[in-house]
Amino acid sequence: xxxxxxxxxxxxxxLATGVLLATPAAAASADSNxxxxxPGNKPETLYNVTNTAGADSGKITAKSVxxxxxxxxQVVDNSKRFTSFKITTRLESRPGKDSADVVETSRTCxxxxxxxxxxxxxxxxxxxxxxxxxxxxxxEVWWSSDSTIVYDxxxxxxxxxxxxxxxxxxxxx
Numbered sequence: 201x202x203x204x205x206x207x208x209x210x211x212x213x214x215l216a217t218g219v220l221l222a223t224p225a226a227a228a229s230a231d232s233n234x235x236x237x238x239p240g241n242k243p244e245t246l247y248n249v250t251n252t253a254g255a256d257s258g259k260i261t262a263k264s265v266x267x268x269x270x271x272x273x274q275v276v277d278n279s280k281r282f283t284s285f286k287i288t289t290r291l292e293s294r295p296g297k298d299s300a301d302v303v304e305t306s307r308t309c310x311x312x313x314x315x316x317x318x319x320x321x322x323x324x325x326x327x328x329x330x331x332x333x334x335x336x337x338x339x340e341v342w343w344s345s346d347s348t349i350v351y352d353x354x355x356x357x358x359x360x361x362x363x364x365x366x367x368x369x370x371x372x373x
Contacts, residue, residue: 226373227254228344232365239356241276243319245269253291253345253368255337260371262291262332262345266311269320284360285312285351289330294342297370301344305333343371 229252236245247268254261264287288308292301309330314321321328330347337343346367352360 226371227252227256228369228371230366230368232363234363235271236281236351236353238277238281238353240279242279242281243270243272243275243277245281245319246271247349249287249347249349249365251289251345251347251365251368253343253371255343255371258337259334260291260337260343261334262289262305262368264289264330264345264347264365265324266315266328266330266349267322268315268318269322275319280316280354282312282316283352283354284310285315285349286310287330287347287349289332290346291332291335292344292346292367294344294370297342297372299342301346301367304335307332339373341372344368 232249250265290306291304293304314327344367347365349363
């Protein structure tokens with residue numbers, strides 16, 4: 201009886217290991233930073249974006265988390281900094297490691313209100329996270345997350361600025 205339970209336990213462990221290997225929990229992230237200079241006495245600010253491609257429970261998801269901090273000790277001018285601040289997060293795939301990216305899903309998130317209301321933000325919350333729709337994970341495909349921010353500084357007269365951000369490393373297998 202004891203031998204039978206041991207064999208059954210080994211079979212259950214092998215099955216569990218097979219299931220875990222069939223639905224990997226993998227994530228890859230990359231950070232981008234850029235500074236924004238505002239006219240007048242508004243505080244110079246450093247923005248950070250973390251792009252992550254993550255596979256879990258048979259799905260692959262792309263997300264971008266935006267955080268920021270002022271680069272001065274005090275805020276002299278509390279007025280509006282942006283007329284617009286939007287991020288587009290893309291879930292991309294490639295049939296081979298060296299193939300070109302194909303955009304599978306994307307989402308554009310408007311962060312104008314939060315970046316105008318808060319001088320610094322380090323939390324990871326829905327209000328500063330943009331998530332592209334998930335897809336079924338295919339381990340034969342190479343996956344990544346990528347994003348672009350388009351912002352317009354209030355009162356600088358320059359119009360919209362586009363920042364192409366560092367995409368995540370590839371997720372595969």
